[in-house]
Amino acid sequence: MRLENFIARRYIRYSGENREISSSAATVVISIAVGIIFYICAVSIMNGYIYGVMQLSFEVKSFHVQYDGSRQENVPLTGSIEKRREAMKGKGYTEMEEIRLHLAADKEVKYSALYRETNAVLQYSGKSTAVAFLRELPEDIFKNDDGFDKAVRLHKGNKNLAFGEIMISSKTAQKLKIDVGDKLFVSFMENDNTTSVRIRKLTVSGIFSCGLSELDEQLAFIGRETGRRMFRELPYSLMLKLHHYDKAAQFCSAYQADGFMALTNWEEENYNELSALRFQRNIIAMIVILVLFVAVLNLLSTIHITVFEKKREIGILRSTGFVPAQITSLFLYLGLYLAILGIIPGVTVGLLLCYNLNGIIAGAGKILSAVNMMIYNIGNLFFESPKPVTIEFFSSDFYLDKLYTSISITEILFITGLTLLFSVSAALFPALKAGYIKPNEVLKNE
Amino acid sequence: MSELLRVENIYKTFSSGEETLNILNGVQLSLKAGETISVTGESGSGKSTLLHIMGGLDTTDSGSVNIDGVDITKLDETSLSELRNKKIGFIFQSHYLLEEFDAVENVMLPFLMNNYNKNEARKKAVELLVKVGLGERLHHHPSKMSGGERQRVAIARAFMNEPPLILADEPTGNLDNKNAERVVELLFDLSRERGHALVIVTHSPTIAAMSDLRYVLRGGLLVQED
Incomplete structure (x- = not known):
């Protein structure tokens, strides 16, 4: 094996001296490198996108881990109605605090942190309404939870x-036509077993956006x-x-x-979204x-050309003892x-690209904007035209703060x-063909 | 001297469409170790085919070729390759050197096939190249050498594994007279000095005359000349 390896490496080193082989080999190397760059960029952007979307979800909605206190465990199948109803209420603050301390x-x-949530109808000045997923959280959550x-x-x-204050999403605010400082009415039912609707009046303290419309709505x-004043039985x-x-x-x-x-x-918690995003990523990866x-199929023709160009050398190798x-x-x-x-330049360039993608995109945007501005300034000497907009490949309005890659x-x-x-596999067919070259046929005298 | 090569009743035909050409019609030959013989004949008479058959590069229709008592017509591809590597050195009309390797590396190749010891191979190859007068050209690639120099490298390569049998197929066919003379002298001198048997296929009566025995291939039969 070592001698074949030695000869193959030498063929590679000197492939530039044969125009047919070198151009074909260069095509193979470049196309493999480009293919790998595509793959790394596509998969890393998709991985980053999945992470970006999921991050929004697990930081705000599903959290990393949750313990559902409303889950009705150990409900007795027999016994008094009161006992069963009590068990079905879910867990109270004290019980959940014990669990929190244990897990924390x-x-x-x-x-x-402990939280509670229920569906609620928000109403502003009796004219506009919106449905919201009302969540009670500790007051200091913004201070203590960076994510x-x-x-x-x-x-x-x-x-x-x-x-007495409530934070609502920008979409809800738009729907209600409400602003910070305005008061709105929150109507809700504590659980499915009751018919009584409670109403509370709260002041809007802040309007936020998470980026994902599903969360924002x-x-x-x-x-x-x-929450303590509003909810009584909510687990x-x-x-x-x-x-x-x-x-x-x-x-x-x-x-x-x-x-x-x-x-x-x-x-x-995000199984469906995660599966869909992973499916998209896998399809993109398959296409790449x-x-x-x-x-890689180019390799087949390159090895074919090399075998054709080297058939006499194959003959001499056979005559000196190669099987x-x-x-x-x-x-x-x-x-x-x-x-x-x-592979080497493909992986290197691919990784460099995906780890500097945000910088590259921003840089490309700035360069194009500068060129655009230059054209505008030159054109403005001769005729009046509207000022060009700044080119942004990655809009700041996009819900992810940056393009994540992973x-x-x-x-x-x-x-x-x-x-x-x-x-x-691509080299196998021409390589096998090379093995079957008969030395007497290629070593005939000219 | 012991018998090194024995060719018995070799038949070889070539088919071209409906026409069948009998090239070799029961060729017989015996060659002792260290002996030199020449084979002449008209173009297309089958000289190269006979040489290729002797070296196991071509097959026969019938007959046998014994090298050191082994019938090479019955060997499988692997054993035949091993035998070629150890017992036969080939020199062709064209040098067929590997362009990617310098003179020393080209000469080293047959040695490296069964013993991948680059230092030992290099030492031996340098010795041989100095012997053939290429001490100053050790690291030149074939493209930087003259025709005569390339053929001398090919000769050194053929002698590298010290095979008992050297088969040369019109080794001067592509050379001018001056270079041809030098190459042939070198070939005969090396063979005789090292005790290798040599079969040389040639058109030249002068070269043929340098061998111990002269044969002519005529009508598919090998006839010894006086």
């Missing part, structure tokens, strides 16, 4: 959940003290933020084994892999080396391995 002792837990604070972007007012926040739930959001499933499993069955993690496969299998492996090595020559070593190894596999 885990060193993985960064922040924990929550960052994800809830304030449009107007302040992040204040003081007694639903959420409204009130403080703990306001408490527990939210947990971990130091590593990706360890949420592991965390849940560990505590579920200890009997905390009502624990769910953000992946379970197909592009890469087509790129057909050695000739075949020589050209397989050649295919492998060409693939590696494409790619794992497994995904890099996967595409590297797949490219090598494609390359060896």
Whole structure:
């Protein structure tokens, strides 16, 4: 094997001296590199997008881990109606606080708090109404939970959940035609077993946006003290933020084994969205892999050309003792080396691109804007035209604060391995053909 | 001297459309170790085909080729390749050197096939290249050498594994007279000095005259000349 490897490496080193081989080999190397760059960028952007969207959801809506206090556990199948009704109410503050203290002792837990939520109708000045998912949170949540604070972007007012105040989303505010300082009526029912509707009057302290329309159309926040005055029987739930959001499933499993069955993690809570986004990512990855496969097919013609150009050398190698299998492996090595020559710049440039994507996009936007401005200034000397708008590839209105990119070593190894596999497969046919070259046919005297 | 090569009743036909051409019609030949023989004949008489058959590069329709008592017509591809590497050195009309390798590396190749010891191979290759007068051209690539120099590198390559049998197929066919003379002298001198048997296919009566025995291939049969 070592001699075939030695010869193949030399063929690569000197491939530039043969125009036919060098142009074909350069095409292969470039196309493999470009294919891998596409793959890394596409997958890392999709991974980042999934993370970005999920981050909004698990920081604001589902939290990393939650313990649903309304989950009716251990409801007796027999016994008095009162006992059953009591069990079905869910967990109260004291009971949930005990659970919170127990779970918060885990060193993985960064922040924990109790919360309550119910559907409510918001009404402003008797003219406009909106439906909201009213959530009672501790007043200090913005101070103590960085993730929550960052994800809830304030449009107007302040992040204040003081007694008698409510924070509503910008979409709800638009719908209600309401502003900070205005008072609105909140109507709600505490649970499904009651027919009584409660109404409270609250002042809008802040108008926020999370970016995701699904969240923006639903959420409204009130403080703990306001909640205590509003809700009587509404059960408490527990939210947990971990130091590593990706360890949420592991965390849940560990505590579920200890009997905390009502624990769910953000992946379970967002299962449908997560599955849909992962499906999209996999489809995009598959399309890019197909592009890469087509790129690798160039290798087949390159090895063909090389075999054709080198057939006399194959003949002389056979005459000096090479067996057909050695000739075949020589050209397989050649295919492998060409693939590696494409993979190295592909992975390097791909990673550089995706780790500097925001800078590159911003830079490209600035350059294009500058060029645009220059054209405008020159044109303005001769005729009047409207001032061009600043070009932004990544609009600041977009709900993600930046373009997140993320790619794992497994995904890099996967595409590297797949490219090598494609390359060896593509090189196999011409390499086998090279092995079957009969030396007497190529070494005939001219 | 012991018998190194024995060719018995070799038949070879080529088909071209409906026409069948009998190239070799029961060729017989015996060659002792260290002996040099020449094979002449008209163009297309089958000289190269016979040489290729002797070296196991081509197959026969019938007959046998024994090298050191082994019938190479019965060997599988792997054993045949091994035998070619150890027992036969080829020199062709064209040098067929690998362009990507310098003179030393080209000469090293046959040695590296069964013993991947680059230092030992390099030492031996340098010795041989100095011997053929290319001590100053060790690291030149074939494209930077003259025709005569390339052919001398090819000769050094053929002798690298010290095979008992050297098969040369019109080694001077592409060279001018001066270079041809030098190459042939070198070939015969090296063979005789090292005790290698040499079969040389040539058109030139002068070259043929340098060998111990002269044969002419006529009508598919090998006839010894006086």
